[in-house]
Amino acid sequence: MSVKSPCTDVCNFSNTKGWCEGCGRTLQEAREWRKLSPFHRKKIERELPSRLKILSKEREQH
Known part of the structure; x- marks a missing residue:
């Protein structure tokens, strides 16, 4: 069985x-x-949405 990757x-x-x-x-x-x-x-999957949100905010600041 393959493991689904994000x-x-x-x-x-x-x-x-x-x-x-x-x-x-x-x-x-x-x-x-x-x-x-x-x-x-x-x-890890539960943490990903908040990580991506943080990265998005960092990009907006630059």
């Missing part, structure tokens, strides 16, 4: 937080996504 094929980690501008994951989270337990994937 990846949006943007993959830009050059912001101050180190989060992907497309999906909000860290580079390490993206690399290890398939190896993470369902619990850890869900935990």
Whole structure:
């Protein structure tokens, strides 16, 4: 069974937080996504909307 990834094929980690501008994951989270337990994937998935909102606000300020 394949693991659904939140990846949006943007993959830009050059912001101050180190989060992907497309999906909000860290580079390490993206690399290890398939190896993470369902619990850890869900935990990260719940954080992604707020991470992306923070990144959006950072872009607006620049």
